[in-house]
Amino acid sequence: xxxxxxxxxxxxxxxxxxxxxxxxxxxxxxxxxxxxxxxxxxxxxxxxxxxxxxxxxxxxxxxxxxxxxxxxxxxxxxxxxxxxxxxxxxxxxxxxxxxxxxxxxxxxxxxxxxxxxxxxxxxxxxxxxxxxxxxxxxxxxxxxxxxxxxxxxxxxxxxxxxxxxxxxxxxxxxxxxxxxxxxxxxxxxxxxxxxxxxxxxxxxxxxxxxxxxxxxxxxxxxxxxxxxxxxxxxxxxxxxxxxxxxxxxxxxxxxxxxxxxxxxxxxxxxxxxxxxxxxxxxxxxxxxx
Amino acid sequence: xxxxxxxxxxxxxxxxxxxxxxxxxxxxxxxxxxxxxxxxxxxxxxxxxxxxxxxxxxxxxxxxxxxxxxxxxxxxxxxxxxxxxxxxxxxxxxxxxxxxxxxxxxxxxxxxxxxxxxxxxxxxxxxxxxxxxxxxxxxxxxxxxxxxxxxxxxxxxxxxxxxxxxxxxxxxxxxxxxxxxxxxxxxxxxxxxxxxxxxxxxxxxxxxxxxxxxxxxxxxxxxxxxxxxxxxxxxxxxxxxxxxxxxxxxxxxxxxxxxxxxxxxxxxxxxxxxxxxxxxxxxxx
Numbered sequence: 001x002x003x004x005x006x007x008x009x010x011x012x013x014x015x016x017x018x019x020x021x022x023x024x025x026x027x028x029x030x031x032x033x034x035x036x037x038x039x040x041x042x043x044x045x046x047x048x049x050x051x052x053x054x055x056x057x058x059x060x061x062x063x064x065x066x067x068x069x070x071x072x073x074x075x076x077x078x079x080x081x082x083x084x085x086x087x088x089x090x091x092x093x094x095x096x097x098x099x100x101x102x103x104x105x106x107x108x109x110x111x112x113x114x115x116x117x118x119x120x121x122x123x124x125x126x127x128x129x130x131x132x133x134x135x136x137x138x139x140x141x142x143x144x145x146x147x148x149x150x151x152x153x154x155x156x157x158x159x160x161x162x163x164x165x166x167x168x169x170x171x172x173x174x175x176x177x178x179x180x181x182x183x184x185x186x187x188x189x190x191x192x193x194x195x196x197x198x199x200x201x202x203x204x205x206x207x208x209x210x211x212x213x214x215x216x217x218x219x220x221x222x223x224x225x226x227x228x229x230x231x232x233x234x235x236x237x238x239x240x241x242x243x244x245x246x247x248x249x250x251x252x253x254x255x256x257x258x259x260x261x262x263x264x265x266x267x268x269x270x271x272x273x274x275x276x277x278x279x280x281x282x283x284x285x286x287x288x289x
Numbered sequence: 290x291x292x293x294x295x296x297x298x299x300x301x302x303x304x305x306x307x308x309x310x311x312x313x314x315x316x317x318x319x320x321x322x323x324x325x326x327x328x329x330x331x332x333x334x335x336x337x338x339x340x341x342x343x344x345x346x347x348x349x350x351x352x353x354x355x356x357x358x359x360x361x362x363x364x365x366x367x368x369x370x371x372x373x374x375x376x377x378x379x380x381x382x383x384x385x386x387x388x389x390x391x392x393x394x395x396x397x398x399x400x401x402x403x404x405x406x407x408x409x410x411x412x413x414x415x416x417x418x419x420x421x422x423x424x425x426x427x428x429x430x431x432x433x434x435x436x437x438x439x440x441x442x443x444x445x446x447x448x449x450x451x452x453x454x455x456x457x458x459x460x461x462x463x464x465x466x467x468x469x470x471x472x473x474x475x476x477x478x479x480x481x482x483x484x485x486x487x488x489x490x491x492x493x494x495x496x497x498x499x500x501x502x503x504x505x506x507x508x509x510x511x512x513x514x515x516x517x518x519x520x521x522x523x524x525x526x527x528x529x530x531x532x533x534x535x536x537x538x539x540x541x542x543x544x545x546x547x548x549x550x551x552x553x554x555x556x557x558x559x560x561x562x563x564x565x566x567x568x569x570x571x572x573x574x
Contacts, residue, residue: 023386023468024476026486040384043377047403047457050414053424057417111309118302132313136321137515137559139532140552143539144320147327147549150337162316169309198301227407229518233536244409248518251413260417263410270405278398 051267058260076261086262089246093226096242100164101172101221107165108172108221109214113206115173116180117188127177134170138230141166146234156237163231168221175220179213179281180206216280219273227270328549337545346550356534356551363531364558366445367514370452374509375502377453378460382501385461386468404458412519415451416442419523443525451523452513459512460505467501468494507563514559531555 059072080086111130119126133141145159183206191201207214232242243266247259328346330338350356381400388396403411418424419441426438441447471494479489517532524530531551538548 023471024473025387026476026490027480028486036380036384039380043381043457044399046454047400050411050418050454051403051406053417054410054414107308107312110305114302114305118298118305129313130309133317135511136317137511137552137556139515139517139535140321140324140556141317143535143548143552144324145316146539147324147545148316148320151323162312165312166317169312223405227405227410229408230515233517234540244407247409247413248522251416251522255416255420259413263406263413266410267402267406270407271402274398274402274405278394 054260055264055267057257058264060257060260076257077265079258080261080265083258085241086243086246086258089241089243090262090265092240093243096161096164096240097222097225099161100168100225101218103161104165104168104172104221105176105214105218108169108217109176109207111169112173112176112180113202116177117185127173130173131170133166138167138228142231142234145231149235156235157240160232160235160240163235164225164228167228167231168224171224172217172221175217175281176210176213179210179217182213183209212280216277219277219280223270223273226266324549325553327545328553330546332544332546334543337543346547347554349547350550350554359529359531359534360554362445362529363514363555366449366452366520366528366530367510369449370456370513371506371510373449373453374456374460375506378457378505379464379498379502381457382461382464382468385465400458400461403454408455408518411455412451412522415447415454415523419447442523443527445524445528448520448524448528451519452516455519456509456513459508463504463508464498464501467498467504471497510562511559514555 058076059074061071061073061075115123115126115130142163145163148154149156149159187209188201188205191205192198196204227244228242229244229248232245233248236242236245243262247262251259327338329342329344331341331343331345333339350360385393385396385400416423420426421438421440421442423441425441426435429435430438475493475497476489479493480486484492514530515532516530517536520528520530521533521536531554535548535551535555538544538551
């Protein structure tokens with residue numbers, strides 16, 4: 001039984017509008033239509049080309065970024081697997097992203113719930129404040145945390161985690177707010193009337209109803225943290241280098257298809273995660289764009 | 290009414306909001322305020338900064354030709370990238386708003402996928418494409434346009450093209466949202482009243498999508514002006530933007546006050562642009 005069915009069996013609630021309206025096309029000449037179609041095709045090629053070329057280059061048999069697929073080899077994937085610095089950076093990135101995503105989802109859920117249910121007239125203000133880390137350049141966040149580190153005695157790893165939690169927060173909050181808007185407040189009110197305390201209502205009624213939204217926020221935060229450069233650029237140190245920073249410092253000096261292999265692994269990972277979010281709630285709802 | 294959900298809701302809401310309040314207060318607002326304060330401090334090679342207030346860092350930025358050049362480059366690139374992504378992103382958003390449901394999901398995903406892979410992956414893609422043995426140079430040589438590979442990396446146009454590529458999704462989604470929010474009967478109504486397609490678009494669809502245009506442009510401008518990694522990898526020493534300057538000042542020369550002043554100036558200009566942009570659009574409505 002899906003969550004929507006379960007909700008419907010408790011109280012008949014109206015499903016939130018899922019499908020977007022398809023806008024009517026303009027009645028233009030076939031030539032204009034063809035020209036526009038061509039432009040769109042070129043734009044897609046432009047968007048995807050740099051990613052496709054990396055994937056192709058990762059199967060290169062030699063050090064040049066060749067595109068001869070007939071001689072495809074897995075040499076650079078073996079190189080990646082055998083490289084201590086890249087493998088440990090990869091592991092560290094996964095570890096960091098998992099922690100940052102978990103913290104920002106929990107804090108984000110509590111904040112989103114308060115914003116949707118309790119702020120009422122001040123809701124717009126609350127929502128805007130919650131988006132603060134997105135409005136400040138990430139560069140500024142990481143620099144000021146680095147400066148703080150010189151004044152306040154705290155472990156470096158903590159600042160790195162906090163920096164990542166901060167940049168993930170707007171995404172988790174926006175995604176969870178979108179899910180909470182689909183939950184009928186009457187369901188919670190019904191539980192109160194039956195005598196349940198607030199925290200119990202929150203965890204036994206609300207959380208299960210928005211579980212897909214919360215899970216997709218978690219995945220989304222993981223993606224944001226995993227791809228981050230700006231926070232880690234200033235806050236990562238010896239023994240705590242993230243994968244993007246390891247790649248950044250590597251390609252400043254040399255270029256070899258091993259980077260293509262690593263980025264291909266990353267692309268595949270992120271696409272799988274992206275599709276999971278799409279399955280759960282739809283990407284647009286998760287990004288709230 | 291002991292079971293009124295509204296009683297003591299203030300305390301409950303405060304409890305729910307305390308983690309985010311502490312997080313943002315201690316690690317976002319306080320450090321950034323202090324960082325901005327440091328931009329008014331004096332540089333000291335031994336202690337990072339001396340807590341005596343001065344405007345020297347700002348006057349140096351505004352009058353030293355080296356820094357003026359960097360500031361000009363940064364905002365020139367940000368402006369060009371914003372305009373280019375606006376044009377291209379509008380076309381893509383318009384297309385997505387008109388495409389059938391069966392295809393929309395996958396076509397949207399293809400726009401988001403590059404965004405999710407992160408800046409490094411996409412910048413690396415451009416290095417592979419534009420390097421001296423890259424696909425573009427091979428094509429140019431094979432087609433006979435040039436004899437030997439041309440220098441594409443370390444030029445400003447390359448930095449701009451890569452930044453347009455990186456920023457495009459940020460422009461597409463706000464505009465798309467504004468387009469699909471429009472009443473689908475408006476365009477047929479305009480044409481019933483005799484408006485030709487071009488006029489209906491310019492007078493109905495385009496003005497109504499203004500919130501998306503504003504949102505997307507503000508986002509792209511801010512993100513581009515603060516770019517570090519892309520200009521550092523694709524522009525080398527020849528294209529230096531404010532982000533790289535901050536990086537160098539803070540991590541190489543340890544001149545925190547000057548670095549903070551560059552960052553403060555960057556943020557101030559970004560806020561100014563966003564403010565003007567939003568004000569302009571509010572007046573139109």
